[in-house]
Amino acid sequence: MKVSAPATIANFGPGFDVFGLCLEKPMDVIEVKLADEVEVKVEGYEVPEDPSRNVASVSALSLLGEVGVESGFKMKIKKGIRPTSGLGSSGASALGGALAIAKLLGVEDKETILRAALEGEKVASGTPHGDNVVPALFGGFVVLNSLFPLNVVKIDVKLKLVVVLPEVKVSTKKARELLPKYVPLRDAVKNLALASSLVLALEEGDIEEAGRLLDDYLAIPYRKPLIAWFDKVRRAALENGAYGLSISGSGPAVFALGDNLKEIGKAVVEAFEEEGIKAEYFISGVGGGAE
Amino acid sequence: MKVSAPATIANFGPGFDVFGLCLEKPMDVIEVKLADEVEVKVEGYEVPEDPSRNVASVSALSLLGEVGVESGFKMKIKKGIRPTSGLGSSGASALGGALAIAKLLGVEDKETILRAALEGEKVASGTPHGDNVVPALFGGFVVLNSLFPLNVVKIDVKLKLVVVLPEVKVSTKKARELLPKYVPLRDAVKNLALASSLVLALEEGDIEEAGRLLDDYLAIPYRKPLIAWFDKVRRAALENGAYGLSISGSGPAVFALGDNLKEIGKAVVEAFEEEGIKAEYFISGVGGGAE
Numbered sequence: 001m002k003v004s005a006p007a008t009i010a011n012f013g014p015g016f017d018v019f020g021l022c023l024e025k026p027m028d029v030i031e032v033k034l035a036d037e038v039e040v041k042v043e044g045y046e047v048p049e050d051p052s053r054n055v056a057s058v059s060a061l062s063l064l065g066e067v068g069v070e071s072g073f074k075m076k077i078k079k080g081i082r083p084t085s086g087l088g089s090s091g092a093s094a095l096g097g098a099l100a101i102a103k104l105l106g107v108e109d110k111e112t113i114l115r116a117a118l119e120g121e122k123v124a125s126g127t128p129h130g131d132n133v134v135p136a137l138f139g140g141f142v143v144l145n146s147l148f149p150l151n152v153v154k155i156d157v158k159l160k161l162v163v164v165l166p167e168v169k170v171s172t173k174k175a176r177e178l179l180p181k182y183v184p185l186r187d188a189v190k191n192l193a194l195a196s197s198l199v200l201a202l203e204e205g206d207i208e209e210a211g212r213l214l215d216d217y218l219a220i221p222y223r224k225p226l227i228a229w230f231d232k233v234r235r236a237a238l239e240n241g242a243y244g245l246s247i248s249g250s251g252p253a254v255f256a257l258g259d260n261l262k263e264i265g266k267a268v269v270e271a272f273e274e275e276g277i278k279a280e281y282f283i284s285g286v287g288g289g290a291e
Numbered sequence: 292m293k294v295s296a297p298a299t300i301a302n303f304g305p306g307f308d309v310f311g312l313c314l315e316k317p318m319d320v321i322e323v324k325l326a327d328e329v330e331v332k333v334e335g336y337e338v339p340e341d342p343s344r345n346v347a348s349v350s351a352l353s354l355l356g357e358v359g360v361e362s363g364f365k366m367k368i369k370k371g372i373r374p375t376s377g378l379g380s381s382g383a384s385a386l387g388g389a390l391a392i393a394k395l396l397g398v399e400d401k402e403t404i405l406r407a408a409l410e411g412e413k414v415a416s417g418t419p420h421g422d423n424v425v426p427a428l429f430g431g432f433v434v435l436n437s438l439f440p441l442n443v444v445k446i447d448v449k450l451k452l453v454v455v456l457p458e459v460k461v462s463t464k465k466a467r468e469l470l471p472k473y474v475p476l477r478d479a480v481k482n483l484a485l486a487s488s489l490v491l492a493l494e495e496g497d498i499e500e501a502g503r504l505l506d507d508y509l510a511i512p513y514r515k516p517l518i519a520w521f522d523k524v525r526r527a528a529l530e531n532g533a534y535g536l537s538i539s540g541s542g543p544a545v546f547a548l549g550d551n552l553k554e555i556g557k558a559v560v561e562a563f564e565e566e567g568i569k570a571e572y573f574i575s576g577v578g579g580g581a582e
Contacts, residue, residue, distance in 0.1 A: 018484040143491065145484045145504075153488050179476060188479035188509055192486045193309040193436045197444050199487045200434065203494055213436075218479055 001104045002031045005096030006287040007081045008088035009163075010131035010249040012141070013214035014194035020135030020142050022287040023087070023163070029078040030056055030096035034104060038072040044079035047093070055090045056097030059120025063101045066116055073101065084169045086253040091132025092290075094120030099137070099290050110137065111150050118147075125172045132249065139289025141202055157202045157286055159210075162261040164233075164268040165253045166279040170226050175250030178222050187217035211243020211257035220247060227251050229275045236271035240264050292395045293322045296387030297578040298372045299379035300454075301422035301540040303432070304505035305485035311426030311433050313578040314378070314454070320369040321347055321387035325395060329363040335370035338384070346381045347388030350411025354392045357407055364392065375460045377544040382423025383581075385411030390428070390581050401428065402441050409438075416463045423540065430580025432493055448493045448577055450501075453552040455524075455559040456544045457570040461517050466541030469513045478508035502534020502548035511538060518542050520566045527562035531555050 006027040012019040028044075038051040038061070051057040056077055064071055075097070081089040098116035107113065114133060121128035130147045138154050145151040194213050201209040224230065227247065237245040237256045242264045245256040258264045265281030272279035297318040303310040319335075329342040329352070342348040347368055355362055366388070372380040389407035398404065405424060412419035421438045429445050436442040485504050492500040515521060518538065528536040528547045533555045536547040549555045556572030563570035 015483065015487065017480045018487065143484060143487045145488045151488075153491050155491070181476060182473040183476050183479055185470060185472060185474050185509065188474055188482065189308045191479065192306065192483050192509075193434065195483045196306065196309065196434045196486045196490045197436045197442075200444050200446070200490055200494060203491060218476065218483075 001033070001100045002029065003096045003100040003103065003290055004029050005092035005099070005136050005290045007092060008132045008135045009255055010088060010129070010135075011216070011219065011247065013244070013246045014191045014198060014216050014218075015143070016191070016216065016218045017129055017131055018144050018195070020131040020144065022135040022139045022289055023284045024287040025282070025284050026080040026087070028056075028080050028089075028092045028096050030093070030100050031076040032060065032073050032097075032100040032104065034071045035074045036072050037074075040075045040077065042077045042079055044077075045082050047077070047079055047083060053123065055120040055124050056093040058097070058123045059094040059117045060097040060101045062119035063098045063107070063113065063116035066112055067105060067107055069105060082165065084171065085165055086170060086247065086249040086251040087163070087165070088132030088136060088249060090121055090124030091117075092136050094118070094124070095133045095136045095290055111148060113137065114147065114150065127176065136290055139287055141286065143199060155199065155202050158205065159207050159257065160261060160283055160285050161255050161257055162265040162268075162281055162283050163248065163253055163255045164265060164272065164279055164281045166272045166277045168252045168277055170251040172250045175223050175226055178225065179219060180222060183218055190217050207257055208243045214244030214246040214257070216246065223247075223250065229272065229277065232275065233268055233271045236267045237264050240267035292324070292391045293320065294387045294391040294394065294581055295320050296383035296390070296427050296581045298383060299423045299426045300546055301379060301420070301426075302507070302510065302538065304535070304537045305482045305489060305507050305509075306434070307482065307507065307509045308420055308422055309435050309486070311422040311435065313426040313430045313580055314575045315578040316573070316575050317371040317378070319347075319371055319380075319383045319387050321384070321391050322367040323351065323364050323388075323391040323395065325362045326365045327363050331366045331368065333368045333370055335368075336373050338368070338370055338374060344414065346411040346415050347384040349388070349414050350385040350408045351388040351392045353410035354389045354398070354404065354407035357403055358396060358398055360396060373456065375462065376456055377461060377538065377540040377542040378454070378456070379423030379427060379540060381412055381415030382408075383427050385409070385415070386424045386427045386581055402439060404428065405438065405441065418467065427581055430578055432577065434490060446490065446493050449496065450498050450548065451552060451574055451576050452546050452548055453556040453559075453572055453574050454539065454544055454546045455556060455563065455570050455572045457563045457568045459543045459568055461542040463541050466514050466517055469516065470510060471513060474509055481508045498548055499534045505535030505537040505548070507537065514541065520563065520568065523566065524559055524562045527558045528555050531558035
């Protein structure tokens with residue numbers, strides 16, 4: 001069984017812990033067959049091959065445990081998503097591992113697959129959240145209302161965006177530790193308004209309006225110490241025609257909506273370089289989810 | 292010039308200070324003609340006839356001031372919306388007063404009208420919010436993203452709902468004073484997810500799902516001291532087939548979505564009566580806004 005698990009953009013502006021968009025690329029490809037032992041081989045970006053520390057393997061083992069099948073497996077991972085990039089690298093591997101085993105065994109129940117995938121995610125990020133795993137499974141743009149019981153609204157949005165990936169690391173765990181337990185009610189209301197308007201703009205395919213709504217008062221302001229370059233990079237995008245720019249998950253990857261995505265990508269890369277940070281950009285459409 | 296200004300449901304579940312729905316009924320009817328003096332006559336529910344304390348008159352005066360026209364007016368108000376009912380009574384009067392004068396003078400700019408209407412609202416509620424005035428102007432279901440500059444998304448939703456109006460008063464000012472300045476980030480995220488899912492459900496006309504999403508963590512929990520009967524009344528609605536029930540604005544009116552609206556209305560009225568509170572229900576569709 002061979003599964004491709006795509007990169008995802010969590011939060012997507014105002015939708016902290018709720019919104020997620022599935023990208024066409026990059027992706028992890030995970031090949032699995034049942035075996036007596038458990039063996040993990042990794043190509044591409046470096047991640048642990050130790051089955052108890054490899055995210056895909058942990059979620060695969062978790063799925064086997066959950067459905068009560070005693071078996072090992074041989075797993076080959078082509079790791080195409082850079083770890084700690086903010087593009088849902090661990091979420092993709094976690095989903096891929098669980099999904100590959102599920103398909104092998106004929107398990108179709110999405111909650112079972114997600115439960116196992118979150119066990120894998122836990123290895124990488126401490127507290128697992130569904131906002132990468134869920135869009136990687138469903139594809140499109142998702143509003144994650146509740147994980148268990150699973151309540152997801154999917155929007156089949158068509159858009160292209162530019163993603164800029166700087167060569168810095170942002171630890172998801174540290175980014176989460178910076179968040180306050182309490183936020184101003186005013187800010188909660190602002191995000192609620194932005195988020196509700198954004199999903200309607202996406203539903204109507206109004207990408208320009210969606211871009212203008214890519215603002216956030218709940219997470220990004222508190223994470224500024226880890227992403228000191230954010231305002232500068234955002235300004236560069238807006239000055240070069242972007243409708244909006246935000247952080248993918250907890251970063252460092254950023255994404256922008258606009259017409260002239262190449263120019264925006266180049267301008268953002270330059271802005272990073274002015275801060276002494278190497279960066280690259282790529283353009284992606286919306287992906288259809290793991291296959 | 293004769294203007295009808297309808298009742299509205301602010302907040303509409305998770306959309307605190309952001310969502311508003313325009314009802315078909317009840318409504319205020321405001322008749323205005325320019326004159327030398329300022330004179331206000333009221334029929335129906337009792338509100339002040341003193342022009343400096345009457346909401347509709349204050350907003351009418353404010354509009355005259357804003358466009359620089361020196362004139363008085365004679366105003367007749369048929370007050371059809373009960374004050375302090377939670378159904379946007381002051382918002383409707385405020386909008387009606389401003390709109391009637393605006394139409395008389397040929398002023399079409401919505402921001403000018405809203406600015407004047409909010410001056411009127413301020414008389415009634417201290418801090419004016421747009422979540423009654425805006426849906427009363429636009430009709431349908433609105434997401435109020437920003438007042439100045441005006442950024443409103445409108446959903447032309449078709450639904451019927453039952454409104455139950457108990458004979459108790461809830462002061463909007465007191466209800467607002469009960470709100471904390473800070474709320475748990477978790478709750479902000481929950482409301483954001485509910486709100487985003489709710490607008491999508493309404494956009495798709497999935498009223499059953501919309502009803503299930505009528506939950507709120509930002510305002511209602513803190514207002515329980517003023518609406519001690521809320522959980523009981525809600526349970527009565529759900530047990531009688533409602534998809535969901537919530538408070539209209541800061542109450543005391545509640546509204547429910549469902550198929551069998553009459554039965555739900557009766558059950559909720561009974562639940563109020565068991566608490567020693569007289570109540571009545573009515574069924575309304577979505578209104579098209581002030582005319």
